[in-house]
Amino acid sequence: MPQKAVAQTDTIPAQGKRWFKKFNTYVDSLKSRRYRDSVLFKLSRHNDPPPSTDDSSMIRSEQGFLPHTGKTIRRIYYRRVKVFGPRNINDTTFTTSMQLIHLANRLHFDSEEWLIRQSLFFRERDTVNAYEFADNERYLRNRPFIQDARILMVVTPFSDSVDVMVVTKDVFEYGLDLREASTTAVAAKVFNNNLxxxxxxxxxxxxxxxxFARPWGTEARYTKYNILGTFVDAAVGYTxxxxxxxxxxxxxxxSYYLQVERPLYRNSAKFAGGFSLSRNYSINIYGQPDSxxxxYAYKVLDVWTGYSFLNRFRNDGESENKANLAILGxxxxxxxxKNPSQPAFIKDPIYNNRHYYLGQLLLFKQDFFKTHQFFGFGxxxxIPYGYRMGLxxxxxxxxxRKRFYTGLEGEKYWHTRLNGLLSIGGGISSFWQKNISEDMVISAKAAYYSRLMRFWKGAFRLFVNIDYLGNPNNYFYxxxxxNMERGIWGYRDTKVSGFHxxxxxxxGVYYSPWKIYGFKFNLFASVQASQVSFKNNYLLExxxxxxxxxxxxxxxxxxQxxxxKLGAYYYPDAPPxxxxxxxxxxxxVDFRFDIFAMRAPSFLQFR
Structure with a gap:
């Protein structure tokens, strides 16, 4: 009997249909809450600090490099930790098959090796300088596109040499800042800090x-960090x-502006300085009548420079117990x-030309501790300690109106026996017109930051500060x-004012152990008090x-x-x-201590 022919199936499955089926399965899986949460959890695992036997410890920055001082650097290696995935910069074992994590990391351009190399203070065949290495690690860590950095010593078979591993972990380069959002107003900015x-x-x-009479407004800025390895940062933009x-x-x-600055990027550096140019103008945003x-419109030129001619850091890597001395100008x-045309502003100092020359003799000695959970989230x-005094x-x-100016100011940080930080600062300055004092400013301040204390599976730290500012003989001031950061946070446009x-x-800040998709929560409770010579010249009355x-x-x-921040405040004795x-x-904005000891000299601030 003749057999019935049967069509043979292809031994190779149809790839197009199978790919489409897999894609649909993948989309369906994303709808699963458990799968979605696990993906977001792994995606958001990030720079948790490595475990420490003493959570309140503050470690001197140069401590880990001192045993290797004087050894020759054979080779320098570079390792860039992925933005998403590893729990911290020390996690070298992290691997994942999660495609979403790989996709997120591919959206980010890691800092190029040549960029990190340009930011180093040392090269192969140099010798290890513990203080220079500590400065370099701190400089890298304070770049806006780097989340954390480590410089590690790699032991070699030779006792007189080491290899160096430079490890960096970037911040995700794309950022968004939503300033305002409502049915009548929207304000936002998008940025990339490491293009x-x-x-x-x-x-x-x-x-x-x-x-507003002019509903739309825009701004743009381009910044280049460490131009050609000169440690010069520059920005140009408009707003x-x-x-x-x-x-x-x-x-x-x-405003249209250009800003260029070379900070004192390491303590042993000699030169620092910068300049800014801007053209600024008023905008009738509220549609006010001409009357x-x-x-008005004005231009600003601001130039400064500094030279450290006595330095306590020697070329052999040792540090002497003395201060640096610098001169700045x-x-x-x-x-x-164009000046405002209203009679009330014609003689107002704010709307008139001003220029000044200012010199400063600066004495400073600055070192640093490394710690975590201070102003940050891990x-x-x-953290600086030491002192700086400027004349x-x-x-x-x-x-x-030509006036001579003199000023003396200083600040000192101590690491206390209880593992806290204490700072005290103050200053006095005056302008002089025909040997008569004008616009004298007297300033005093103190701050205490407690040790980090373990509390309810999290940690707690207390911050206390007090400051006084006075002007006994105002002329222009x-x-x-x-209001707000100048007194009571939350006060706005109050009329309470005075010259003292x-x-x-x-x-108190509680650094909670809670984390949702990488977002951490710091709870705070605050007490504020302010007194100003409003009704009586004697401040305390x-x-x-x-x-x-x-x-x-x-x-x-x-x-990025x-x-x-979400906050609720109560004012029992609020003014009218x-x-x-x-x-x-x-x-x-994220707050950090200023790590650069030399900066543009300025008048003692009164505001």
Missing amino acids: FGAGQGLMFGFRWNNA NLNTQLPLDSNVYEG IFRD RYFNLKFD RTED SAGWENWMD KPLDI RINLRSE NPVYTGYGLGVRIRNENL LNTF GQRNVYFEITTV
């Missing part, structure tokens, strides 16, 4: 507000969003192209207020204004996002115009 992994930043921002520091309150400004709107010129933080003198011409002010603030606050700060240190209760939902 193509080449140490360059690009930012674009916009604002739309239906209540019409009032993001540069405006001249006065109740004004709205735009009210302050129509600054020239500042603010010139109006990242490695560099300043200069000449100012403001409204064609305007009264002090107690004292502030007391205390805040004036009312004391107080505030009490509770809240939480939320941050993922793996991402500002810290998210200020509510007794204030709720806050905002973002705040």
Whole structure:
């Protein structure tokens, strides 16, 4: 009997249909809550600090390098830890088959090896200098595109040499800052702080507000870090969003600017300096009539330089027990192209030309500790200790009034026996007109940061600071207020002001163990008190204004996002115009100690 023919199936499956089926299965799996949460959890694992036997410890930055001082550097190796995945910079064993994690890491350009090499203070065949290595690790860690950095000594078979491993972990290069969002106003900026992994930043921002006469506004900035290995940073940009520091309150400004700076990137460096150029102008954002709107434009040139001619760090890697001595100079010129036409502002010092020359003799001795959970959420933080004292003198011409200036200021940090940090600072300055003192400023401040204490599976630290600012013979200077960071946080546009002010603030921070998709939670409770010579020239006879606050700060240190803050404040003795209760939902910039001992000399601030 004839057999019935049967069609043979292809031994190779149809790839197109099978790929489509896999894709549908993958999409369905993403809908699974368990799978989605596990992906986000693994994606957000990031720079948790390595375990420590003493969670309150502060380690001297150079401590790990001292045993290798004087050894020859044979080779330098580089390892770049992926942004997403490893729990911390020391995690060398992390592997994953999660495609979403690989995709997220591919969206990020790791810092190029040549960029890290340009940022090193040493080369192969140099000898190990413990203080130089500590400075270099700190410099890398404080680049805006690097989350953490380690310089590791690799033992070789030869007792007189070592290999060096430079380990870096980037911050995710893309960032978003949503400043405002409502049905009538939106303001945001997007940025990339390490474009193509080449140490360059690009930012674009916009604002739309239906209540403004000019609803739309934009800003843009380009930044290049460490140009050609010179440790010079430069930025150029424009803004019409009032993001540069405006001249006065109740004004709205735009600006075109160029900024160049070379910091004292290591303690043994000799030169530091910088300059900025800008053209600034007022914008009638509120649609005010010509009789009210302050129509003005001005240019600013600001140049400074410094040279450290006595240095305690020797070429052989040893450090002497003496201070560095430096001389600094600054020239500042603010010139109006157009002044406000209103009679009230014609003789106002703020809206008139000003230029000054300022010199400073600076004595400083600065070292650092490494720790964590200070102002951050777990990242490695560099805490200064030591002192700096500056003696300043200069000449100012403001409204064609020439005045001589003298000033003395200083600050000292101590690492206490209880593993805390204490700082005390102060200063006194005055302008002189025909041997008569004007605009004298007296400043005093103290701050204490407690040790880190284990508490409820998390950690706790207490911050306390007090400051006094006074001006007994004002001429150009305007009264002090107690609004926001200048007095009571949450006070806005209060009329309480005077020429003497004292502030007391205390805040307890609980670094919780909670983490959701990499976002960590720091709870805080604060007490604030402020007193200003408002009703009586004798400061202590004036009312004391107080505030009490509770809240939480939320941050993922793996991402280029500002810290998210929610707070509630109560003011039992609020002045007229200020509510007794204030709720806050905002973002705040990450705070860090200033690691550069030499900076542009300035007048003792009165604001």
